[in-house]
Amino acid sequence: MSSTHPRQSIGVIGATGVVGREMLSILGDRGVPADSIRCIASERSRGKQVPFGQDMLAVQGLDETSISDLDVALFAAGSECARRWAPIAVDSGAVVIDNSSAFRGDESVPLVIPEVNGSLLDGFQGPGLIANPNCSTIIALMSVTPIHRAAGIRRMSIATYQSVSGAGGSAMEELERQVEEHASGRAPTSNVLPSQALFNVFAHESPVGPDGFNEEERKMRNEGRRILDAPGLEITATCVRVGVPRAHAMAIDLELERGLDAAEARELLAHAPGVRVVDDPESGRFPESIDAAGADEILVGRFRNHPDRSDQRGLILFAAGDQLRKGAALNAIQILEQLPATPCPGGATGG
């Protein structure tokens, strides 16, 4: 997957957060070539230590100095932080890969899932910005892109089963605490998410617009259309939180332009990069949130043709993927790996 790169200096902005830590872990595991890894976070995290492989790295505060002279800046912070600091990082020469939604609607900024529209990176010349898509959008598109290419998706209706990790590490801690509270006979308390996650199912907490769709649902629609370069594609989602720590699942109902047998869809997915088909009716094994947690692949299964459409233009499936990995950190690092080798300000040359 990765081409040879010059040694480079990589910064992780938001390094103490749950996505930032996952980025550091993946950078280490995949042996991404780097001259230096700079861990950057808000002032209050300055001096903290975060793990990188066998080492612990000291966290620097985010300021004009720490954000400068990076070859690659992986932003795992919020939109507000990205809007303020990503342009500064770019001005000082970096390629910024931003996990927030700050630049996803900016047509001049590539919005990339490497397996789906990675060719957008072919001619990419840094410094500049690349946006990492919304987690649910990545998981959905990884599951349907091979089908879209084969049969053309006309309409996509999605219901998500989203883990709490999308609301950050504090939401994951809250779910853990709710388990302890319940086990010790106390009523679970909620401070991070608006509703109790344990034993519950509730609407995604993002703001609801005048049309009734919440922000997460809007992202799946807008980003999905943009990434598939299909502005007329009908995408609607119902985004829902469940009491799961880190993997998102989703039921996806498709109307296709051309008929596609469920078995063919299964076969297409079985050969798709970054996807693992889990679909064994005999043993009852299908994608589960627990199995997706910690996995790099998106698990896909439960392929069914709509029984009322003899033209096989209705197809239903189910997917699960790790929100922190492919839904966030892994996708960002795959983008980094796929960047064309560029001269490095530090002077090191590619191998």
Add this chain to the structure above:
Amino acid sequence: MSSTHPRQSIGVIGATGVVGREMLSILGDRGVPADSIRCIASERSRGKQVPFGQDMLAVQGLDETSISDLDVALFAAGSECARRWAPIAVDSGAVVIDNSSAFRGDESVPLVIPEVNGSLLDGFQGPGLIANPNCSTIIALMSVTPIHRAAGIRRMSIATYQSVSGAGGSAMEELERQVEEHASGRAPTSNVLPSQALFNVFAHESPVGPDGFNEEERKMRNEGRRILDAPGLEITATCVRVGVPRAHAMAIDLELERGLDAAEARELLAHAPGVRVVDDPESGRFPESIDAAGADEILVGRFRNHPDRSDQRGLILFAAGDQLRKGAALNAIQILEQLPATPCPGGATGG
């Protein structure tokens, strides 16, 4: 809701199970007129005590004697038990209201949700059988019937978030045990359901057919069509378990025959019996599994028109309902309450 009834003898078959106990609780709470309540369960439960109001009732073993001379037999046992014993109860003069799937496909047996097709009971003459529908089907149809009547549903695509209670009391105990195991640092164990329910999302455990749909999904389709008397209605479901004790939730995507504004749909549901609209974008309050647990009403909200259909023929909503109450026990007792008063073998007359 309830018409006047003669004093009657009511039997609950499966009285020690989670649905049977709920039936007893509801019979007591609603003051259903009864000369006697007979609690019946399998031989191994004989002599156990189950609560009824302030009293404890002794459980009788299921045999030819205990099942006879009932005016109403509420079956809260499995299909196999119902197939064997319900006809015997009917032969001895009872109206059987069966919560299993044994007779739901039998065209001669009414399949009833009182708020939806309760008129089927108008001329009902016992003894005889009445089938209580599948829990997810009840919750879905309570949520969409007013919409169907106003605008005609052509296609209904459902994704469920089903609690473990549908798999019985032992599955509820298993979820509780998994919480304790996790809280004490042990790996949660699963013996009742095929997958861990805590922190997980997984396909409904019912058998999968050659078309890829599982039995629960098939029930939602077949029973939904039958209850709405709409044999051509396109219904597909993806039935999924989540780590929730007793309430089911579901995302429902509708294609309508005629346009219906989301606000109108909301208004229709606000006036529908047995439904409570929970839909406040301002405060972010929408139907949640936790709020549905223990409630008699089905919570419905998140009404949205499909943004790509200017004809307003696309409508999406979200619902949650207590699987044990309206999804099972309450619906059965509403059927009982709606039965026309019939002469009672014991000779008592209606008040």
